[in-house]
Amino acid sequence: MSKKIFTNEQILALSKNKYIKRVSEKGITYTDEFKSLFIAEHILGKLSSQIFQDDGFDIEALGNNRIKSSSKRWRNAYKKSGELGLTDTRKFSSGRPLKRELTLEEIITRKDVEIEYWKAEAELLKKIELQERQVKNGNLRISSIFALIQNILSKSKYKNMIRHLCDVIGVSRSGYYNYLKSESTRNIREQKDLQLRRIVLKAFEHRGYKKGSRSIKMVLEQEFNLIINRKCIQRIMRKYNIKCPIRKANPYRRMMKATREHTVVPNLLKREFKQGIAGKVLLT
Template sequence: MSKKTFSEQDIEILSKNKYVKNVSEKSITYTNEFKIHFIAEYNNKKLPRNIFEEAGFDINIIGLKRIKCASSRWRTAYKENGVLGLDDTRRKNSGRPRQRELTKDELIAKQNAEIEYLKAEVELLKKLELHERQVRKGKLVATKAFTLIERITKDSKFNSLVSHLCSIAGVSRSGYYRFLNNKSIKIKQANIDLSVRDNILKAFNYKGYKKGSRSIKMLLENEFGITYNRKRIQRIMRKYNIVCPIRKANPYRRMAKATKEHRVVPNLLNRNFKQEVAGKVLLTDITYLPYGNNQMAYLSTIKDASTNEILAHNLSNNITLDIAIDTIHKLMNNTKFKLHKDAFIHSDQGAHYTSPRFQKLLKSKNLGQSMSRRGNCWDNAPQESFFGHMKDEINYRSCTTFEELKGIIDNYINYYNNYRYQWNLKRLTPVKYRNQLLAA
């Protein structure tokens, strides 16, 4: 051993090194971690001096002779007893020494343990390379070290190997097990999310029409008997990019201020749409449906404002007065419901609805009439809303023939009335809500 002694300043400098367990005036005790690291680096053909320098030791303070002695002692101990021979035995072997020699099986078990420890050590050092030092300096994310340790110890039968590798990598053992626990929780949650996603997709594509989170929640509860929180549905839709078509605002539409009441028919409704009386407030309007090769169709509908049910609809290639007249006839010939005795038709001030022929027809059917104020679409907002949702949910522009378009419209209105659950209808479909009102 070197006879060189350390000054107080030398002792202070050496004490700050992570690889020093204890230092006195005449001796220095290194950590087992550094001894194992030294053996691994030495086997990689590195010089002892270089290994000490890379570990942050000042060669002038330690002295080359002390490094040479430590190197020889550690290599001899490792050659005779493996990794366990590098342990500091001054504290561990303070009791009564072993009285018997190890049996053959005990020697084999000891050697196997030493071999596995060394293999794991070398593999971790090899994988970390420069990262191993970065872990100590706090530059490497701990989860990367945890991942490497998990791979190395995956098939190991030695529980203490984890503690050993955590010490080498400069991470905590409790942090490693917390990492494993969180990983299993995330995997479990991902599997649950996949199951929820499959159920949401069933509702999302139900009857071939895409839906938003509200419609999905109501449909799952009423048709599949599955209850999910709406925020959960929204989270899953965002996670798996399940997008509901959203109607864009028309930038060219301008709201005109109403300055006077209509002269022909007054506005009897005054936006009192929800009167909770089925078959009383009947909204009507006509919308344009371009399709095929620059072709145009026109859809006239009558909607119950209280239940949102489409009571009658008429699709035509012409926008003559007959489209509105035929819609009224279809309404009166529909035997699936009964109109209220005070039922009235509310519309805008279009030429169809101000026509004397149309107004005469309403009187003959004992139907009242109301009109929106001029240029104010909000007075007939529920009817406008239906057209907007319908155009979002069907691909009418791809139709090539009038018959194909008519089939799509008929199917959608049947779906809208009987299967499209609506949040503001107590999460019921229009038909179910109408039946509930009539039964009350």
């Protein structure tokens, strides 16, 4: 590892590069995609520093020693294990590397853990894609993503894959732990929202016809003596899918308007507005 320490400005600039997973003052973690790209371009005869520079890295910030050591490490790993040697396997292992050979049982156990990780990842991505299709703007709320992660972890026998699932989706672990801690607060808020839902539905169906947020606000104030913010009413309606039907335009009226749109009426007045008799010509 290079002894060069990154400044805050360099950390910020490097973290914007799509080929970097994490960067700190002393270390930098590259994506598996960049490692494969590096090996492919190195085989074609490109210099290591040129490959880094072409892919958006600041050569001066990284330093020659760090580039050389990364290049040597990846080339050796590729010679030994091929593409698999370029994969970051730290999420599947911890502690010091074993000097002895693994037994068959230990190899099977490790493979089972690895398969379980990929299964959880595939299930999480599938559920997020399914829910994003059901959301109008295609973007899920962070709390919904945390709920999916919690649901997958509750089914799995391996509970230590939180980091892996959070990295796959691109959310923070601290945010997930805060989500778990705030469960009681969310339950209290949910109970309040259910009470508001009952009140909004009562005004929504008052006098037998459905209403929008403005009408609901007026009904609550005039009929039930309740003052609720209109944005709060809108939030409850969105959350519980309470929709006000919009009256469709009369098709016959639209057809009539379309047929008359380009008709030319006869010019009877011919700009002679003053006729000398009151009420003979009426203008509007």
